[in-house]
Amino acid sequence: ETGVTQSPTHLIKTRGQQVTLRCSSQSGHNTVSWYQQALGQGPQFIFQYYREEENGRGNFPPRFSGLQFPNYSSELNVNALELDDSALYLCASSLRGPNEQFFGPGTRLTVL
Amino acid sequence: AQSVTQPDIHITVSEGASLELRCNYSYGATPYLFWYVQSPGQGLQLLLKYFSGDTLVQGIKGFEAEFKRSQSSFNLRKPSVHWSDAAEYFCALRFSGGYQKVTFGTGTKLQVIP
Numbered sequence: 593e594t595g596v597t598q599s600p601t602h603l604i605k606t607r608g609q610q611v612t613l614r615c616s617s618q619s620g621h622n623t624v625s626w627y628q629q630a631l632g633q634g635p636q637f638i639f640q641y642y643r644e645e646e647n648g649r650g651n652f653p654p655r656f657s658g659l660q661f662p663n664y665s666s667e668l669n670v671n672a673l674e675l676d677d678s679a680l681y682l683c684a685s686s687l688r689g690p691n692e693q694f695f696g697p698g699t700r701l702t703v704l
Numbered sequence: 705a706q707s708v709t710q711p712d713i714h715i716t717v718s719e720g721a722s723l724e725l726r727c728n729y730s731y732g733a734t735p736y737l738f739w740y741v742q743s744p745g746q747g748l749q750l751l752l753k754y755f756s757g758d759t760l761v762q763g764i765k766g767f768e769a770e771f772k773r774s775q776s777s778f779n780l781r782k783p784s785v786h787w788s789d790a791a792e793y794f795c796a797l798r799f800s801g802g803y804q805k806v807t808f809g810t811g812t813k814l815q816v817i818p
Contacts (some may be wrong), residue, residue, distance in 0.1 A: 637807070693806060
């Protein structure tokens, strides 16, 4: 059974650029969630996708957007990058219902 | 609004000593509760979870947690800490219905000294 994978591992961008982060869900999982973890903080919920539709969103602006594909893999897109977007971005997959989320290793984004 | 409080930012224990990490939550009903561990630069690993039933929950790596509804707490314990337990620990909760947004505490960093 393959766990949750994320790519790339690290990424450096400059302010104003756009970035796409990718996540492959654990086999059989139909729900994917994205979190932002700033240095020294707990993860903050960005949004969740189920069956290719966003079905929950945290307190993040519209320049944070996502996609879920038929194979349940997912992308997180961030437009007009700001310095404060520098963080570890975590993807988590799960089955819908009372089930735990399984996290990937994260993508470290640095915005200069 | 739901929230999770971990009052201890940093805890230092001696190897072999017992450990208790505190977690309090605010939520209108009984939530699903979790403890995760994160090593530096790594993702989150689930230690244990509480959904319902027995309020004393056993997890991996010798950890356990007790759900106390009256105190809105879900403290994590381990009887004897190993040097490899040094990491950051996050308590988290999510709705018991609806979508699966998980709310995390700010974390407790555990240092283990010889």
